[in-house]
Amino acid sequence: MTSITFTVPGTPVGKGRPKFARRGKFVTTYTPEKTASYENLVKLAAAKAMDGRQPIDGAAQVSIWLWVTPPASWSQKKQRQALAHEIFPTTKPDMDNVVKGIFDAMNEIVWQDDKQVIDLSCYKRYSETARAEVKITQIGVTA
Template sequence: MQEYSIMIPGDAVPQGRPRVVRIGGRTIAYDPPKSKTYKARVRQYAARNAPKEPLEGKVMLEVRIYRSVPKSWSKKKHEAAYAGLIWPTTKPDVSNIVKGIEDALNGIWYKDDSQIVHEYSMKQYAREPGVIVKMWGGNEDEQSGSVQRESDSLQ
């Protein structure tokens, strides 16, 4: 199984709702500018540590989102957040950030994000904002069809 990882510094950007316009009777949907820019940045970092060809078969993804502590908080509250005693329960949602990252990795780390069979994601406060993304996949035995499913071995 192959493993790939990246660290994207800075604040994570959630996947925005697609914008829709009508041009000449056709409806066209496109990414909002912030989402489009962030996806391009994710692709840039992912391309530095990518397989020669996008992986086929199942992939597993881990996304760790690190957010800045609000500047208005007291020093005591800052330290509690860095210690993991306070978690960011405000927007943006983890799922919206992860969706943009999944889409950005299409065609670079894997052929399509539908290949993701297992995913772990979280957000927490940190001194430096950023996102760490890890992917595992490319099990050759699975691609040849000779992998036994875990549920089969439990019977």
């Protein structure tokens, strides 16, 4: 079984909706800059973790931990409670949008396509250091 683990530093970013712009007579779509920047950060971390290996073949199991910092506007007591996991982050970014961005960024680097993922667990918690921790395990080969 092959496993790949990496950490994406900084606050996790949800995949933004495509934007549209008129260019003369044409309308073009583009990815929001914040989304593109975060996906590039994921690609760099994933490529470093792969260390030149080929993308995994077959089914994959994924575990993602999203760590966000408590708001600075909160009292010290409330921040301590958040860091002790007595309060949970129920604000943006939406977990599913972050996962979509991370998965899209790993296409053709960690796996051929994110359709290979058959098991997913994702958690969002408070931490002093914002980051996303990703673990991918190959659990089968292509049928």
